[in-house]
Amino acid sequence: MNKFRIRTTHLCEYTVFLYSIMVDTDERRRQFLKLSGALGAAGLTGLAGCSSGGGGDEAAANIGIVYATGGIGDGSFNDQAQTGIQRAADELDITYEESQTETNSDFQPTQRQYAQSGDxxxxxxIGYAQADALSTNATEFPDQNWAIVDSVVDESNVASYGFREHEGSFLVGYMAGMLTTRDFSAGAGNTTADTNTVGFVGGTETPLIQKFQAGFEAGVHHHDDSIEVITSYVGSFNDPAAGQEQARSMYNxxxxxxxxxxxxxxxxxxxxxxxxxxxxxxVDKDQSVTQESFANVILASMVKRVDTAVYTAVESVVNDNFQGGEQxxxxxxxxxxxxxxxxxxxxxxxxxxKSSVADARDQIIAGDITVPSEPQ
Incomplete structure (x- = not known):
């Protein structure tokens, strides 16, 4: 069982209150409130879990995890990260606490509260948008071990984990290119040979997300240079209405x-x-599973093993071989x-x-196909 217990900010405060009136001396009460304040205050910046559950001092390690905006339940990036920390709890006997933030400005104080607790x-x-906040916090808390997924923070106490998203995106682009040039139907969708057009919707137009675009376009054009790729950036990772509007325009x-x-x-x-x-x-997870109600139109997903990065980082701490400064x-x-x-x-x-996609995968690994990481 995962050694983790979610409780909301109000429940945290209520628990603190009950305990504070039960302890038997004013001094012990003050000590408890001081400790709980360091943890409970995180609720002010979106802390979703402010106390780990059973295991306590017997746990191999205690981990804090700060998710990207969009939070748990996105069926994609954050959920994949959560899969990694849950696996670590199951297999490595660790406890963990989770935080979800509303905006990028919440990252620095949320990270900081974990470090200040010393626990x-x-x-x-989780996410490239945390890099600036972490660059500051890593220098201010040099004894704290940190990990970042999807970016690089060049500090001696930070392990950085990234991905070659363009490689996986090439494969789904290659598939899309082959299917848009033929008549094909399955589930609730279809393609027609006379359109030869596909689309890409990004969250924010940053170098990281452009890697997805670059790989996808390269894969499409690996099949046929004449295929049109329509691209659009919504500016948010948490705006389904805008995503629907942009995709509808592309389909039209x-x-x-x-x-x-x-x-x-x-x-x-x-x-x-x-x-x-x-x-x-x-993207990120098999979304035909995580977004099951849309499985009849999801041809494939470009899975990004954020869970592997999270698990690897935790495992290094448990095995006492954490290497800060490495990428x-x-x-x-x-x-x-x-x-x-x-x-x-x-x-x-x-x-x-499928056979052509599998061959392309082998060629990328062998170095026979070079996939660009920037749009051409």
């Missing part, structure tokens, strides 16, 4: 398939595909990214398409 063997920061302009790298915004892409009888491609990058060669066909309709994708 965490590692604080894992002839796109058969839209790939998204936009977190919870992607739910809107799936909804537009379903409404218009077209296809979509998910690790996961790609196709080590299954850090991969193309996974949809759970419901992936089996209907023609075998010649």
């Amino acid at each position: 965490f063997d590692l604080v894992a920061c 302009n002839g796109a058969d398939i839209v790939y998204h790298a936009s977190g919870a915004t992607g739910v809107g892409v799936f909804r537009a595909a379903q409404d218009m009888g077209k296809f979509a491609i998910g 690790a990058t996961f790609g196709l060669s080590d299954n850090g990214v991969e193309a996974v066909y949809g759970d419901q309709i992936g089996g209907q994708i023609p075998e010649d398409v």
